[in-house]
Amino acid sequence: MIILQYKKPLYNSARIHFTGLIVYFQIGFPQRITLNNMEKMIELVNRNIRVSDLYISNYNYHEGDVETNKVNPLSAELSSAFFDLDKGDDFHENTKKAHKFLLENDVAHKVNFSGNGFHLIVFLKLREYINKKRTLFNFQKWLDNTLHLNSENKLFGDLSRIRRLENTYNFKANRFCINLTSDDLNMALDEIKKLASKPQKNITIYGEKLLDIGNFDRDMMFPNGNSNNGNGFIQPEIYINFGDLKLPICISNALSGKAVKWIDRFYVILYLKQTGLNPYEEYTFLKEKWDKEKRNHHNKWFETDFMHMIRERQIEYAFNRDYLFPNKERLFQEGFCTNEKCTCQEINKLF
Numbered sequence: 001m002i003i004l005q006y007k008k009p010l011y012n013s014a015r016i017h018f019t020g021l022i023v024y025f026q027i028g029f030p031q032r033i034t035l036n037n038m039e040k041m042i043e044l045v046n047r048n049i050r051v052s053d054l055y056i057s058n059y060n061y062h063e064g065d066v067e068t069n070k071v072n073p074l075s076a077e078l079s080s081a082f083f084d085l086d087k088g089d090d091f092h093e094n095t096k097k098a099h100k101f102l103l104e105n106d107v108a109h110k111v112n113f114s115g116n117g118f119h120l121i122v123f124l125k126l127r128e129y130i131n132k133k134r135t136l137f138n139f140q141k142w143l144d145n146t147l148h149l150n151s152e153n154k155l156f157g158d159l160s161r162i163r164r165l166e167n168t169y170n171f172k173a174n175r176f177c178i179n180l181t182s183d184d185l186n187m188a189l190d191e192i193k194k195l196a197s198k199p200q201k202n203i204t205i206y207g208e209k210l211l212d213i214g215n216f217d218r219d220m221m222f223p224n225g226n227s228n229n230g231n232g233f234i235q236p237e238i239y240i241n242f243g244d245l246k247l248p249i250c251i252s253n254a255l256s257g258k259a260v261k262w263i264d265r266f267y268v269i270l271y272l273k274q275t276g277l278n279p280y281e282e283y284t285f286l287k288e289k290w291d292k293e294k295r296n297h298h299n300k301w302f303e304t305d306f307m308h309m310i311r312e313r314q315i316e317y318a319f320n321r322d323y324l325f326p327n328k329e330r331l332f333q334e335g336f337c338t339n340e341k342c343t344c345q346e347i348n349k350l351f
């Protein structure tokens with residue numbers, strides 16, 4: 001086993017997330033130690049690198065105490081969102097998909113190989129939030145749902161998250177946790193594992209924009225508890241007030257249309273997916289719109305748009321793939337949205 005001395009890797013980017021206030025952070029062995037000093041951290045890491053797995057808090061905290069070894073999670077600087085991808089058969093493909101999506105949108109992020117799976121860290125613009133935890137939860141769940149990442153949902157909204165520190169040894173996997181370039185990530189998993197037999201010198205941050213997730217600072221849409229990964233209607237509880245959904249003209253029209261075409265139903269489903277609704281929530285919402293309301297106007301044998309949608313498994317179809325709500329030109333061609341003033345394109349403007 002090669003274990004070198006831990007040196008803080010060089011970043012390709014001078015992006016600074018600190019606000020200049022005193023910050024606290026934690027390292028874990030995995031029991032946590034609260035620190036406010038980088039030299040001390042490097043010393044501790046080096047003292048333990050040969051004997052222990054090493055973790056670092058994903059956030060810096062404004063409120064903490066080295067003596068009592070505590071930080072206040074609510075004082076976290078929300079400088080990034082962390083995604084853990086190691087579930088299922090597709091975690092490598094899912095990581096590549098997320099990296100590609102963030103590259104295309106020029107969003108700052110880095111990708112690490114933990115030794116077994118992948119860590120994706122999306123860098124965020126520092127700003128004020130009404131509710132930081134909720135915002136983080138909403139954003140993580142949204143990205144996971146939208147790209148169908150199947151990432152670990154237990155950590156959504158977790159302001160105390162620690163993650164494996166780059167260039168330290170993963171004793172269970174018998175290899176290092178390393179940062180990856182695009183080329184590294186595109187290699188076969190076995191090749192990446194080989195690469196992880198030693199630490200890497202650099203950490204590459206891709207993308208220029210620090211993502212502003214202020215949009216997600218609202219009560220919505222998502223039920224508490226575990227998210228589902230888009231495979232079915234497993235959510236028993238709903239906390240959504242559907243009345244809070246501000247829907248653009250074309251979506252409202254399609255919701256109240258007389259007979260809604262397959263493609264129109266599909267666009268509505270995609271739009272709602274991007275607002276953050278999960279399949280179960282969509283099911284409930286669309287039943288209200290396309291079944292109950294219409295049934296009132298027809299006899300009970302009438303086959304509603306909702307029933308068509310269910311028979312054609314349109315919700316599953318939309319959620320099990322990476323479709324995004326189409327652009328203006330496409331919607332115009334389809335005759336779905338011909339109103340110049342319609343706000344439906346806002347949904348694609350997050351990035």
Ligand SMILES: [Zn+2]
Nearest residue numbers: 250337342344
């Ligand atoms: Zn529209």
